[in-house]
Amino acid sequence: MEPTFLKSILDNDFYKFTMQHAVIKLFPRAKVRYAFINRGKHIFPPGFAGLLQKSVDAMANLRLTKDEKHYLYHYCSYLDPTYLDFLQGYSYDPSEVHITQEGSEIKVVIEGFWYRTILWEVPLMALISELFYKTNLLIRLNDEAIKSLTKSKIDNYNSLGVSILEFGTRRRHSYDVQVLVNETLNTFGSQSFIGTSNVHFAMVNNKRPLGTHAHEWFMFHAAQFGFKMANLISLENWTKVYGGDLGIVLTDTYTTEIFFNQFDKKCSKLFDGVRHDSGDPIEFAQKVITHYTKMGIDPKSKAIVFSDSLNFEKVKAISDFCKDKIKMSFGIGTNFTNDVGLPAMNMVIKLNDTKPDNMHWQGVVKLSDEKNKNTGTPEMIALAKQVLGIK
Incomplete structure (x- = not known):
C-alpha cells in the first residue's frame, strides 16, 4: 500500500495562512500542542501510522512556488510581502508531528512554535481521511x-x-x-x-x-x-x-x-x-x-x-x-x-495546550453552542464556565 502525497503547500484552508501571518506578527515565541480526536471511533488497520508517517515526511519537500507567491500577492494584498517571503522559505518539519498506533487506534500530536505548527491541522486531516479509505479498501462512487x-x-x-x-x-x-x-x-x-x-x-x-x-x-x-x-x-x-x-x-x-x-x-x-x-x-x-x-x-x-x-x-x-x-x-x-457512497469520517484536530511567551504550558478550552463540541479538560471547562458566568 502506497502513502498519499500532497501536491501543493497551498493545499490548506485559507484561514490557516491568515492566522499564521497574524501569529508571526504578534506571537512569534508562543508554543502550542494539537491533538487528533477520533470522534467517530473509526478503526484504523495495521500499519496505518507508518503510512501516515511517510505522507507526513514527504510534506517536508513542499515549497511555495513563484506562481503561487504571485497568486497570493495578487489576490491577498493584506498579506505583507515579508510574510510571502517567509512562506516561500517555509517548509514543514515532520519532527513536529508525533504519530503512534496501538491496535486500531492512532494517536497524533503536533507540538512546536505556533507560527510553524499552525499549518499542520488541515492537510493532516485530509491525509488521515484519504488513507483511511485507501487502507480499508473502501470503494467510492465513480x-x-x-x-x-x-x-x-x-x-x-x-x-x-x-x-x-x-x-x-x-x-x-x-x-x-x-x-x-x-x-x-x-x-x-x-x-x-x-x-x-x-x-x-x-x-x-x-x-x-x-x-x-x-x-x-x-x-x-x-x-x-x-x-x-x-x-x-x-x-x-x-x-x-x-x-x-x-x-x-x-x-x-x-x-x-x-x-x-x-x-x-x-x-x-x-x-x-x-x-x-x-x-x-x-x-x-x-x-x-x-x-x-x-x-x-x-x-x-x-x-x-x-x-x-x-x-x-x-x-x-x-x-x-x-x-x-x-x-x-x-x-x-x-x-x-465526501459524499461518495461511503460513511464520512467524524474527526478533528484541536488545539490542546499553549505556552504563551514567558508563561507555562496550560490547557485551552472551547465552549461550543453544542455541548458535545466542547473541548478541554473537565476542570478547565468548569473554570471557564465559572469565570464567564455560564451555568
Whole structure:
C-alpha cells in the first residue's frame, strides 16, 4: 500500500495562512500542542501510522512556488510581502508531528512554535481521511457519479439564489474527489458558487481564497489574557493586523451568548459579519439580527456565513428565514467532498495546550453552542464556565 502525497503547500484552508501571518506578527515565541480526536471511533488497520508517517515526511519537500507567491500577492494584498517571503522559505518539519498506533487506534500530536505548527491541522486531516479509505479498501462512487451528484446539488443551490462556498478540505474523501467537486461547481455554479476555502483550488480556478480565522485564535487569547478578555482582545488583535479586511467573525468559542455581550458597537460596525459553526442556525440568525438592530445597525448591511454540517434542506430552511433580513452565504464541507457512497469520517484536530511567551504550558478550552463540541479538560471547562458566568 502506497502513502498519499500532497501536491501543493497551498493545499490548506485559507484561514490557516491568515492566522499564521497574524501569529508571526504578534506571537512569534508562543508554543502550542494539537491533538487528533477520533470522534467517530473509526478503526484504523495495521500499519496505518507508518503510512501516515511517510505522507507526513514527504510534506517536508513542499515549497511555495513563484506562481503561487504571485497568486497570493495578487489576490491577498493584506498579506505583507515579508510574510510571502517567509512562506516561500517555509517548509514543514515532520519532527513536529508525533504519530503512534496501538491496535486500531492512532494517536497524533503536533507540538512546536505556533507560527510553524499552525499549518499542520488541515492537510493532516485530509491525509488521515484519504488513507483511511485507501487502507480499508473502501470503494467510492465513480467519477461520473460524483460529478452528476455535485451538479444536482449546485443546480438546487442555483435555484435558491444563495451564495455557496466549498469548505471541504479537512474531511475530504480524497484530493481527486475535491478536484472533481470544484471542477463541477465552477462549471455549473455560476449563479451561486463563489469559491473555496482551499487556497490551492482557489488558485487553480482563478478565484480569491475565502476565510478568516478559527477557534484556536480565541482559545490562545484566553490562555494569555484570560477567558473574560479573550473575545475582545482577539478582535482587537485581528484588527491590528488586518484593519477592516477579513471581517467575518467566529462567535462560538465561548458560546455565542457571551460573544454578543462583548461584541460592542465599534466591533459590530467594523466587522462585516459573523460565522455560524454550532447550535441551531435559525436561533443564531435571530440573535444576530436582534444584536445588530439593538446596536442601531441595519442587519441587511451585515452578513452571516453558515458552516455547520450543511446540506440542501438545511440551507433552504436557513435561506427562507434570513431572506430580506440579513445577507448570507453557506460554507459546505463534507456534503460536497465526501459524499461518495461511503460513511464520512467524524474527526478533528484541536488545539490542546499553549505556552504563551514567558508563561507555562496550560490547557485551552472551547465552549461550543453544542455541548458535545466542547473541548478541554473537565476542570478547565468548569473554570471557564465559572469565570464567564455560564451555568
